Amino acid sequence: MPVVATPSAHWIEIFRTDKGSVYQCDRTSRLILEFWDTHTAFSARDFAQFRRMVDTVDVRQMALSTDSEYDVEILTPPRSERCYVLTLCEVVHLRELLNGAQLMLELNSMLRECGCSLA
Structure with a gap:
């Protein structure tokens, strides 16, 4: 699913670092990852699966190995x-x-359960 290159009025910023952002789209119920000046849309399930995929990368092995096979990690997001x-x-x-x-998504969910909101 293509995503426009700039955040729309329907996107709410969830979290930002100096390397990228994650937005939530109210209209499509998707999470949008902005990383490397590209945008990738995820369902909540696919976002969690991709996050687990990134978490399982063995950064220690990448850092310590001199083999060229550990120079980069290739990841393909679900769907x-x-x-x-x-x-x-x-x-x-x-x-x-x-x-x-x-x-931030978990915190927002807990706040909603308590009847509070971040806005």
Whole structure:
């Protein structure tokens, strides 16, 4: 599913780092990952699956190995034609972005359960 290159009025920023952002689209009920100046739309389930995929990358092995096979990690998000070819630093940055967004989604859910909101 193509996503426009700029955030629309329907996008709510969930979490941001200096390397990217995660938005939630009210209209489509999707999460949009902005990373490397590209946008990838996810269902909530696919977002969680991609986050787990990024979390399972063995960054220690990437850092310590001198073998060229550990120079990059290739990840394909679920139900997407996009492919991310990530260096060690990029894996760490993406992991920070995805985990921060997940934490904010969980916090917002807990606040809603208590009858509160962030807005």
